[in-house]
Structure formats: structure tokens, C-alpha cells
Amino acid sequence: MTAPYPLKTLFKPKSVAILGASRTKGRPGNNVVKNLVEMNFNGEIYPINPHTDELYGLKVYPNIFSVDDIECGIIVLPTKIVVSAVKDCIKKGIKSVIIITEGFAETGTDKGVNYQRELKNLSKKINILGTGTLGVINLPDFSSTYVEIEGLKQNGNVAFISQSGIFTGGMVHYFRTHDFNMSKIISLGNKIGVDDADIIDYLYDDGYTNVICLYIEGITDGNRFIKSARKFIKNRGPIIVLKGGKSPEGKKAALSHTSSIAIDNEIFNSVIKQTGMIAVENLNDFISLSKAFSLYPNEIRGNRIAIITYSGALGVLTSDQCSKFGLKLASLSEKTAEKIKEVIYNRNPYNNPIDTYPATLKSGNERTFITCLKAVLEDPGVDSCILTAWGSDKPDKAENSYSNHLKDVIIEYHKKNKPTIVAVIGEKYGIERQRAFLEKNGVITTIFAD
Amino acid sequence: MTAPYPLKTLFKPKSVAILGASRTKGRPGNNVVKNLVEMNFNGEIYPINPHTDELYGLKVYPNIFSVDDIECGIIVLPTKIVVSAVKDCIKKGIKSVIIITEGFAETGTDKGVNYQRELKNLSKKINILGTGTLGVINLPDFSSTYVEIEGLKQNGNVAFISQSGIFTGGMVHYFRTHDFNMSKIISLGNKIGVDDADIIDYLYDDGYTNVICLYIEGITDGNRFIKSARKFIKNRGPIIVLKGGKSPEGKKAALSHTSSIAIDNEIFNSVIKQTGMIAVENLNDFISLSKAFSLYPNEIRGNRIAIITYSGALGVLTSDQCSKFGLKLASLSEKTAEKIKEVIYNRNPYNNPIDTYPATLKSGNERTFITCLKAVLEDPGVDSCILTAWGSDKPDKAENSYSNHLKDVIIEYHKKNKPTIVAVIGEKYGIERQRAFLEKNGVITTIFAD
Numbered sequence: 100m101t102a103p104y105p106l107k108t109l110f111k112p113k114s115v116a117i118l119g120a121s122r123t124k125g126r127p128g129n130n131v132v133k134n135l136v137e138m139n140f141n142g143e144i145y146p147i148n149p150h151t152d153e154l155y156g157l158k159v160y161p162n163i164f165s166v167d168d169i170e171c172g173i174i175v176l177p178t179k180i181v182v183s184a185v186k187d188c189i190k191k192g193i194k195s196v197i198i199i200t201e202g203f204a205e206t207g208t209d210k211g212v213n214y215q216r217e218l219k220n221l222s223k224k225i226n227i228l229g230t231g232t233l234g235v236i237n238l239p240d241f242s243s244t245y246v247e248i249e250g251l252k253q254n255g256n257v258a259f260i261s262q263s264g265i266f267t268g269g270m271v272h273y274f275r276t277h278d279f280n281m282s283k284i285i286s287l288g289n290k291i292g293v294d295d296a297d298i299i300d301y302l303y304d305d306g307y308t309n310v311i312c313l314y315i316e317g318i319t320d321g322n323r324f325i326k327s328a329r330k331f332i333k334n335r336g337p338i339i340v341l342k343g344g345k346s347p348e349g350k351k352a353a354l355s356h357t358s359s360i361a362i363d364n365e366i367f368n369s370v371i372k373q374t375g376m377i378a379v380e381n382l383n384d385f386i387s388l389s390k391a392f393s394l395y396p397n398e399i400r401g402n403r404i405a406i407i408t409y410s411g412a413l414g415v416l417t418s419d420q421c422s423k424f425g426l427k428l429a430s431l432s433e434k435t436a437e438k439i440k441e442v443i444y445n446r447n448p449y450n451n452p453i454d455t456y457p458a459t460l461k462s463g464n465e466r467t468f469i470t471c472l473k474a475v476l477e478d479p480g481v482d483s484c485i486l487t488a489w490g491s492d493k494p495d496k497a498e499n500s501y502s503n504h505l506k507d508v509i510i511e512y513h514k515k516n517k518p519t520i521v522a523v524i525g526e527k528y529g530i531e532r533q534r535a536f537l538e539k540n541g542v543i544t545t546i547f548a549d
Numbered sequence: 550m551t552a553p554y555p556l557k558t559l560f561k562p563k564s565v566a567i568l569g570a571s572r573t574k575g576r577p578g579n580n581v582v583k584n585l586v587e588m589n590f591n592g593e594i595y596p597i598n599p600h601t602d603e604l605y606g607l608k609v610y611p612n613i614f615s616v617d618d619i620e621c622g623i624i625v626l627p628t629k630i631v632v633s634a635v636k637d638c639i640k641k642g643i644k645s646v647i648i649i650t651e652g653f654a655e656t657g658t659d660k661g662v663n664y665q666r667e668l669k670n671l672s673k674k675i676n677i678l679g680t681g682t683l684g685v686i687n688l689p690d691f692s693s694t695y696v697e698i699e700g701l702k703q704n705g706n707v708a709f710i711s712q713s714g715i716f717t718g719g720m721v722h723y724f725r726t727h728d729f730n731m732s733k734i735i736s737l738g739n740k741i742g743v744d745d746a747d748i749i750d751y752l753y754d755d756g757y758t759n760v761i762c763l764y765i766e767g768i769t770d771g772n773r774f775i776k777s778a779r780k781f782i783k784n785r786g787p788i789i790v791l792k793g794g795k796s797p798e799g800k801k802a803a804l805s806h807t808s809s810i811a812i813d814n815e816i817f818n819s820v821i822k823q824t825g826m827i828a829v830e831n832l833n834d835f836i837s838l839s840k841a842f843s844l845y846p847n848e849i850r851g852n853r854i855a856i857i858t859y860s861g862a863l864g865v866l867t868s869d870q871c872s873k874f875g876l877k878l879a880s881l882s883e884k885t886a887e888k889i890k891e892v893i894y895n896r897n898p899y900n901n902p903i904d905t906y907p908a909t910l911k912s913g914n915e916r917t918f919i920t921c922l923k924a925v926l927e928d929p930g931v932d933s934c935i936l937t938a939w940g941s942d943k944p945d946k947a948e949n950s951y952s953n954h955l956k957d958v959i960i961e962y963h964k965k966n967k968p969t970i971v972a973v974i975g976e977k978y979g980i981e982r983q984r985a986f987l988e989k990n991g992v993i994t995t996i997f998a999d
Contacts, residue, residue, distance in 0.1 A: 126910070201907060205861075207897065263862030265906050269974045276942065276977035316865060343865035346872030352902050356861030382866055383833075383996070411655075411806030412713030415766060415793035416832060422796030447657065452802050456715050457651060460576070492726065524719045527726035531981070546833070 101319070102226045102293050106301040108194035109228060109293070110283065111240045112171035113142045116163050116193070118184050119175035119200075120146030120154055127199055128175035130245035132157070137249075138242055145169060163191050171195045173234065173243045178202035179210075181230070182217045189224045197243045198229030201264070203289055204358035205231065215358065218291045227292030228285075231357065233267045236284040244286075246271050255280030256336075257393040258302050260295060261314040262287045262343075262357050273386070278538055280393050282307040289358050294319045296327040299338075303327075309336035310392040312385060313376075316343045317359030321370065328374040337392065338376045341385040342367055391543045395518045401482040403429035405475035406452035407468060408487040409459075413522070414452030417485055428452070429481040431474075438474035442467040464489075465501035469508060472519065476512045483518045490525035490533030502533060506540045513541070520545060551769070552676045552743050556751040558644035559678060559743070560733065561690045562621035563592045566613050566643070568634050569625035569650075570596030570604055577649055578625035580695035582607070587699075588692055595619060613641050621645045623684065623693045628652035629660075631680070632667045639674050647693045648679030651714070653739055654808035655681065665808065668741045677742030678735075681807065683717045686734040694736075696721050705730030706786075707843040708752050710745060711764040712737045712793075712807050723836070728988055730843050732757040739808050744769045746777040749788075753777075759786035760842040762835065763826075766793045767809030771820065778824040787842065788826045791835040792817055841993045845968045851932040853879035855925035856902035857918060858937040859909075863972070864902030867935055878902070879931040881924075888924035892917040914939075915951035919958060922969065926962045933968045940975035940983030952983065956990045963991070970995060 115135065121128030132146050136155045146154045149161040160166050164187075172193045176184055181200050188196050204215040218227060228234060234243030238253040246268040252275075259274075259281055261267045267286035274281055282305065285298050295315060302308040311331065318324050328338055344353035344361025353361040362370075371378050379385045404426045408414040418428060428451050431439070436448040442462040446454060453475075459467045468486065475481045488505065491498055509519045520543045523533045534544040565585065571578030582596050586605045596604045599611040610616050614637075622638045624631060624646055631650050638646050654665040668677060678684060684693030688703040696718040702725075709724075709731055711717045717736035724731055732755065735748050745765060752758040761781065768774050778788055794803035794811025803811040812820075821828050829835045854876045858864040868878060878901050881889070886898040892912040896904060903925075909917045918936065925931045938955065941948055959969045970993045973983045984994040 202895065206895070261862065263860060265860035266862030269860055269863075272976050273974070276979075314862060316862075341866070343862055343869065345869045348872045348878045349865045349869035352861070352865045352868045355897070355900055356865055356904070361865075381870065382863075410713060410715035410719055411802070412711065412716030412764060412766075412793055413719075413832075415799045415802045415806055415811075416791070418802045419793065419795045419799035420831065422798045428798045445652065445656070447805070450805055454806070524723070526722050529726075 101222060102297045103223060104194040104226050106195075106226065106293070106297060108170045109197070109226060109235055110237045110301065112195065114145065114167075114169050115140070115142065115171045115173060115241075115243075116145040116147050116166065116169045117173045117175065118147045118163065120148045120151070120159060121175070122148075122151050122154065127245035129154075131173055131175060131199070131243065134242050134244060134248055138238060140241065143167075163187060163193070169193050171197065174198045174200055175245075176200055178214065182214055182221070185218060185221050185225065185227070189221065193225065195226035195228065197232060197234035198227060198288070198291075199232060199234065199245070199264070200229075201231040203230045205289065205355055207355060215289065215291065222292035225292075229288040230291060231264045232288030233264045233271075233286035236271065244268070244271065248275065251275035252278075252280045253282060254307075255282050255393050256307060256396045257281050257310040257312060257389055258283045258285070258308040259312045259389065260285045260287065260298055262290065262316050262359065263314065264288055266314070277390075278535075279390060290319050296320065296323045299327040299331050303331050303335060309396060311338045312389045313338055313340045314343065314385070315340065316353040316357055316361050318362055318370070321366070325370060325373050328376060332375050338374070339379060339385065339388050339392070340371070340376045341379050341382065387545060390538075391520070394538065394541055394543045395513060397513065397516050397518070399483060399518060400516055402426045403480060403482045405429050405431070405478070405481045405484045407471050407475070407484065408452050408454060409456050409489070409524070410487070411454050413487055413524075414454055417522075418452060429475070429478070432478050432480055435474045435478040439471055442470045465497065465504055468501070469504055472505070472508055476508075476517050476519070481517070483520070485520045485522060487522045487524060488533060490523050490529030490531075492526040492529045494529065494532070502536060506537055506542050509542050510540065518543065522546065551672060552747045553673060554644040554676050556645075556676065556743070556747060558620045559647070559676060559685055560687045560751065562645065564595065564617075564619050565590070565592065565621045565623060565691075565693075566595040566597050566616065566619045567623045567625065568597045568613065570598045570601070570609060571625070572598070572601050572604065577695035579604075581623055581625060581649070581693065584692050584694060584698055588688060590691065593617075613637060613643070619643050621647065624648045624650055625695075626650055628664065632664055632671070635668060635671050635675065635677070639671065643675065645676035645678065647682060647684035648677060648738070648741075649682060649684065649695070649714070650679075651681040653680045655739065655805055657805060665739065665741065672742035675742075679738040680741060681714045682738030683714050683721075683736035686721065694718070694721065698725065701725035702730045703732060704757075705732050705843050706757060706846045707731050707760040707762060707839055708733045708735070708758040709762045709839065710735045710737065710748055712740065712766050712809065713764065714738055716764070727840075728985075729840060740769055746770065746773045749777040749781050753781050753785060759846060761788045762839045763788055763790045764793065764835070765790065766803040766807055766811050768812055768820070771816070775820060775823050778826060782825050788824070789829060789835065789838050789842070790821070790826045791829050791832065837995060840988075841970070844988065844991050844993045845963060847963065847966050847968070849933060849968060850966055852876045853930060853932045855879050855881070855928070855931045855934045857921050857925070857934065858902050858904060859906050859939070859974070860937070861904050863937055863974075864904055867972075868902060879925070879928070882928050882930055885924045885928040889921055892920045915947065915954055918951070919954055922955070922958055926958075926967050926969070931967070933970070935970045935972060937972045937974060938983060940973050940979030940981075942976040942979045944979065944982070952986060956987055956992050959992050960990065968993065972996065
């Protein structure tokens with residue numbers, strides 16, 4: 100355990116001090132206070148700055164000793180005075196500090212390395228999150244961040260943990276403008292005190308999180324990490340992991356980023372194997388999977404998939420990718436084939452992928468797709484479905500009717516643990532519109548099925 | 550050679566007959582005529598249908614023998630009368646036919662297979678493109694397709710060849726609404742006569758195309774294909790290839806799609822090796838690369854890359870991906886480091902990736918990024934650059950000024966054969982807006998740099 104106090108003082112503190120609260124708009128030390136005020140933080144807020152009296156309607160204090168109890172301190176001070184500030188925090192009895200300040204071991208300078216060593220020693224006496232962190236975003240209870248959080252929804256089931264600061268900030272903007280619904284967002288930075296395992300253990304008991312998305316460069320304590328991850332996966336749900344620093348170039352970059360010795364690929368692969376985490380190769384997959392799991396939190400029965408497509412080529416490509424990821428094309432039952440035959444007159448009705456063109460010309464788009472979709476989702480030999488849908492820039496009545504019908508059927512079968520992913524092709528704004536409509540209604544979408 | 554006549558009669562015919570022209574709006578046989586009229590086809594158009602007199606202001610003829618010379622026939626007839634129609638076309642002296650009709654060997658039925666065999670024999674006497682093809686889209690000269698082509702621009706340098714019909718149709722919608730600028734679009738279908746090699750040879754001499762994007766399932770004549778592809782790559786430019794039917798599942802799907810025996814992966818890999826084609830793994834990469842090559846048609850000097858990023862994590866991930874694809878992180882020169890030092894005060898100025906945060910807080914976004922970008926593009930040790938930019942939903946003056954400045958610098962160095970890719974992160978509409986702005990101005994963009 101690298102956190103001497105309960106992490107509740109980080110995620111839901113009763114009172115918070117901002118060491119380095121700034122009058123200058125746009126500066127991190129100003130935005131942190133602004134965010135706390137605007138989110139209506141339910142505890143005491145103590146901005147600390149000897150040169151100011153008032154900030155966003157709050158009284159500003161000259162130092163932490165001039166106020167009552169503080170549970171959590173957010174540090175936005177210049178690098179060289181961070182160590183002494185943390186010592187003060189310990190003296191004051193503060194339980195957790197979030198160090199936003201950068202400039203420690205990642206700089207490669209003697210000074211930076213020494214500061215970090217001193218903080219490491221202090222981390223036995225106080226929870227230290229950071230350095231170079233965005234901290235914790237846990238709305239509606241608490242936020243320590245300086246990036247904009249307006250519009251961010253946090254009553255979901257997917258938690259995001261990232262070693263990076265700014266990257267987490269970028270992701271927050273992405274989440275809040277792309278209708279993601281995360282449970283908790285945590286940025287770890289240099290991991291001087293609190294690390295991945297501590298956070299995973301906390302999320303294990305938070306009552307909400309059943310999926311974790313994790314960006315890591317290095318792991319501080321392998322055995323403890325494996326234990327925590329394994330327990331979470333066994334009893335809660337999947338951990339999706341994206342590792343930075345796989346190549347020698349990336350490794351070097353990681354060192355000057357979070358001062359992390361990026362773990363070797365071989366060791367990382369062994370960690371993956373021992374824990375059962377899902378490793379992804381790039382940010383695109385990482386984010387798509389986060390979204391998918393936040394829209395479909397249920398279990399999936401198995402790996403037998405049905406593909407319903409407009410285009411033979413898309414069927415072929417989707418089949419290839421399914422095979423690459425260990426999914427199997429389902430064998431359709433006689434009952435299913437009979438239902439499909441009603442709309443697809445010109446092909447073998449046992450075919451999977453189910454190619455709906457040119458049958459749609461005769462049977463109609465909505466009727467063809469809905470009939471096939473219901474048929475395969477009712478089939479006990481099918482666990483999930485990938486369906487291609489169209490998005491027009493200016494949809495007509497028929498297209499809107501179909502989209503509505505489609506989402507109803509998909510959501511109905513979500514409840515029976517049978518997910519469907521909709522791959523939207525079409526015109527530019529049509530694709531965007533159709534995806535936004537479906538996702539708002541809880542349907543997982545993608546752009547190309549492969 | 551599987552095309553007995555010059556392919557000019559397919560790409561730019563003097564006169565065209567539509568066998569199976571239809572009165573019913575929305576049907577392929579109606580849309581083909583509509584498209585030809587609306588694109589102002591510069592030759593004679595002869596709609597053929599014994600039951601109609603007039604279509605879109607054109608006289609309709611009862612059969613092909615009731616009109617003068619025809620160079621190209623587009624066949625949209627029911628499957629069972631296609632063979633006799635092609636025989637008529639040969640009798641009439643037509644040079645090329647484009648068979649849109651489906652229902653041949655891909656159905657797996659005896660009838661379908663027999664029809665296809667008969668057509669194969671006829672292909673010695675007439676150019677046959679198809680079956681199950683969308684044909685040729687070669688604006689402003691000619692289009693044989695029934696899908697909407699409004700807004701499609703075709704004075705670019707990238708040609709798209711696809712074995713699929715409907716997939717090509719989907720791509721046409723994508724191209725025309727995403728500002729792609731293709732030279733020629735060709736759908737091959739079952740490849741009864743005209744095949745990939747014929748088309749590649751034609752494009753070799755078209756005076757425009759220097760990049761080919763190719764979707765294939767099977768190859769009809771391996772040696773001829775290798776010869777054509779190699780020649781194109783040697784003297785014109787890259788061929789990017791996406792192969793469908795890599796997995797057993799995909800292979801089976803390909804058979805019932807274009808009746809193709811998908812080539813084995815081993816043979817395909819050997820073809821890749823012998824030709825030097827660039828093989829991509831999925832549609833996303835296929836399309837991104839098409840777009841990139843259409844925006845940057847020049848040569849690239851080498852594989853040494855500079856990365857300029859907001860976020861350490863993005864720098865790490867981008868480094869990993871570069872390494873995966875054989876790119877090297879460039880070593881920056883002393884001169885470059887000196888320029889970077891002017892704006893990035895807190896880090897080693899030789900670092901690559903160049904992490905601009907938190908230096909941007911002090912030096913300003915525009916000044917920091919532009920200074921770094923110019924510095925690396927001037928560096929003789931750097932061949933290309935990946936830069937991360939921000940997109941806000943509501944950009945302020947500073948952001949707009951920066952975007953403008955950024956595109957000017959990038960386009961300036963395009964002319965010196967130094968491309969820059971901009972990875973746009975940020976808010977949802979901000980990302981879309983920023984990417985659209987940059988791409989409209991000729992800058993290659995992506996969403997995540999990895």
C-alpha cells in the first residue's frame with residue numbers, strides 16, 4: 100500500500116485547499132478554483148495565496164495554517180517550493196495531496212530527481228497523487244482539475260485511469276463532448292505515492308465501476324498490480340489496457356514524460372496473461388472499446404457473431420477482422436434461415452455474412468434489415484451481431500423510421516445479453532448524425548465494421 | 550490481355566446505350582440514365598427499352614439495332630437475358646459492355662455458374678467489365694453508375710479500384726461528401742473480362758494517376774498482375790492494397806460475393822513482396838492513406854520523423870506507432886535545438902517528441918508550435934512531421950489565427966517535399982471543424998496521432 104490514508108479523502112474530500120490559487124484567469128491555479136465553485140462542491144473550499152483576498156466569491160487565505168481542518172490539498176505551486184508545501188500539509192494533518200506541478204524526475208535534471216526522491220519519502224505520511232497529474236474527476240462529488248468539465252457526465256460504469264496529465268485533459272474534452280458517461284477519471288502522473296493498484300482497489304468497492312480503461316507506461320509494483328487487477332477482473336469486469344513505450348523510441352519518450360521506466364514488452368505480456376486484461380494497440384481502439392463498454396455494460400454470452408451487411412466486400416472484410424480477434428461466424432439455424440428467406444429471395448439464406456443487397460430493392464430497407472436482425476438475435480447459436488446501416492445527409496421519412504425501429508430492436512436484445520454493433524456508412528453528415536442518434540439511445544456504433 | 554479493345558471505350562466512350570433503362574425512379578436502370586444526363590455526358594446517350602418512348606428528355610429505343618454506332622453498353626437487365634444481350638452487343642459492334650446485373654457464379658447455383666462461363670467465352674470478342682459492377686466513374690467525361698455522384702470531384706491523382714459493386718457505391722458517397730479528389734473510380738465485380746492488370750495499365754498512361762488504391766479478393770492472372778503493378782510503382786507511384794478474404798471465414802464470404810477464389814495469404818504476401826505494394830490491414834487505414842496521398846502527391850525524402858505534441862502520452866504512443874511502421878524519430882540538429890529553446894524553456898531542446906506543454910502557457914500556442922514546426926521542417930535531418938493541434942467547439946481569435954498560420958507553413962513545406970500530418974484532438978465539433986478546415990486547404994489530418 101502506497102497510500103497511508105483512505106482514498107476517500109482524494110475522491111470525495113470534505114474540505115479542500117488550493118495551494119497556489121491564482122488570480123490570473125486561464126492559469127491552472129485559477130481554473131481549479133473556478134471548477135470547484137461551478138460544480139457546486141459540497142464541502143469547504145480554501146484558496147491559499149498570501150497576495151489575494153478573494154476569488155470567485157471565496158475568501159482567500161494566506162496559508163494553510165490560517166484555516167480549519169483540511170482533508171485534501173491541491174498543489175499548483177512552482178516546482179521548487181512543492182516539497183516544503185507537502186511538509187506543511189503533513190504538519191497540518193492533511194490526508195491527501197494532488198500535485199499538479201510538473202518539473203520533477205521527468206526533466207532528467209539532478210534537481211528534479213532529488214525533489215522527487217524527497218517526495219517519495221514523504222509519501223509514507225500522506226497520500227500523494229502526482230506529480231504532473233490532473234488529479235481526480237469524480238462528479239458530482241469532486242474535481243481537482245483545471246481543464247473544462249462542463250457537460251461531463253459521470254454516472255456510468257467505466258473508469259478511466261491514465262498515467263498522463265495533459266493526455267487525460269484531452270480525453271476529458273473528448274468524453275464531455277462525445278457523450279461518454281464515465282464513472283471516475285484519474286490521472287496518476289509520476290506515481291510518487293498513489294499508483295494504479297491503489298486506484299483499482301478503490302474502484303473495486305465504489306459500487307459503480309465494472310470496466311476500467313487504463314493507460315500505463317510503467318508499473319511501480321508488479322505483484323501488487325497483478326493481484327489488484329486480477330481481483331477486479333474476476334469479480335467486477337474487464338480492464339482494457341493501452342501501454343505506452345513499447346518501442347525503444349516510445350520508451351525513451353516515456354522516461355522524459357512521467358519519469359517512468361517503461362516495462363519491457365515481455366514482462367508486460369506476462370502481466371497481461373496473468374491478469375486477463377484486454378490489451379489494445381492504439382488510442383482509437385482504446386476509446387472505441389471504452390465507449391462500447393459504457394453503452395453495453397452487460398455480459399456477452401460467447402464469440403459467435405452474425406454479420407448483416409449492404410455490401411459483400413464489407414462482409415468479407417468484417418469476417419476477416421472477426422477471425423483476427425478470435426470471433427467465429429455463427430452457423431444460422433433452420434428457423435433463422437426460414438425467416439431470412441422471407442426478405443432475401445436471391446441468396447442462400449444460411450449465408451453469414453448476410454448480404455442484403457439487392458434484396459432491399461424489393462423487400463425494402465427497414466423490413467429486410469429488421470427481419471434479419473430479429474432472426475439472428477433470436478437464434479440461440481448467435482451471441483452478437485454486427486450490422487451495417489446507412490446515414491444520409493438529408494434522411495427521408497423511411498430512413499428515420501428505420502433508424503428508430505433499429506434502435507428499439509437493439510436495445511430490446513441488450514436486455515437479453517445480445518449486443519449489436521452498428522457500422523454506419525454513407526454521406527459525411529449522415530454518418531455523424533446517424534451515429535450520434537444511435538449512441539444517444541444506447542447503441543454501440545462504429546464507422547467501418549472492420 | 551483480357552480486353553480485346555482499347556479501354557478508352559470504357560472510360561471515355563463516344564456513345565453509350567443503356568440496356569434495361571427503366572422508367573421507375575430509384576431503380577438502377579433509371580439512375581444510370583439520370584446520372585448521364587445530369588453530368589452532361591458529351592456523347593450520344595441511347596436508353597434501350599421496348600416499352601418506353603422517352604426518359605429524362607431523351608428518346609428511348611426499342612433495341613440496340615435501331616440506333617447508330619454504339620461504343621459502350623451498360624447492361625442493367627435481368628440475369629437470365631444478359632448472355633443473349635451481350636451476344637447482340639457483339640453483333641452490333643459495341644466495343645465495351647459494363648454489366649451491372651448480379652446473380653452469376655457468386656450465387657453458387659448451376660445456372661449462375663453456366664451463365665458466367667458463357668460470358669467468359671464472349672469476353673474474347675468484347676470488353677466485359679463486371680458482372681455485378683458499378684462500372685467506371687470518370688468525371689467529367691463519363692459515369693456508368695447508378696449511385697449519386699453529385700459533388701464528386703475527379704481531377705485528382707488517386708485512383709480507386711475495387712472488386713466490389715456496392716462497396717464502391719458506398720465509397721463514392723464517402724468520397725463525394727468528404728472532399729476526396731480521386732482521378733478514376735473503377736468497380737470490377739466478378740472480373741469476367743477486364744481485370745486489375747488491364748486497369749492498372751490504362752491508368753499508367755492516363756496522365757493523372759500516380760497513386761492507386763486497390764481492394765481485391767482474388768487475382769485472375771498473377772504474373773500479368775505482378776508485371777503491371779511493378780511497372781506502375783516503378784514509374785508512377787504507390788499502390789495501396791486492401792485484401793478481402795484473409796481468414797477462412799472471409800474467404801468463404803468472398804466466394805459468395807464476387808465468385809472469387811480469394812488468394813492464399815502466403816501467395817498474396819509473395820505478390821506484395823514482388824511488386825512493392827503497400828498492404829493495409831483495414832478499411833480505416835485504406836481510406837486514411839487514400840486521403841493522405843490525394844492531399845500530398847509529392848515524394849517523401851525518407852523515414853525520419855519529428856513529433857510535436859501537447860501531451861507526453863501522445864508523444865509516447867505516436868513514437869510507438871512510428872516504430873511499428875519502420876519510421877525513425879529524427880535526431881534534431883544544434884541549430885534546430887537553439888530555435889526550439891526560444892519557446893520551450895523547461896525541457897531538453899533536443900527531445901523528440903517535442904512536448905510543448907506547459908511551455909505554451911508562457912510562450913503562447915501559436916508562437917510555440919509554429920516556431921517548433923518551422924525549426925524541424927528546416928532541419929535537413931527531418932523528413933516529415935506529426936503535429937498535434939487542438940479544435941475547440943467555439944474557437945477564439947487566437948485559435949483561428951493559429952490554424953491559418955499552421956496551414957500556411959505546412960503547405961509551404963509540402964512544396965519542399967516535407968509533409969506534416971496534423972492530429973486533431975479537442976472537443977467534438979471542434980475536431981470536425983478543424984479537420985475540415987485543414988483538409989480543405991490541403992493539409993493531411995487524422996484524429997489520433999497513433
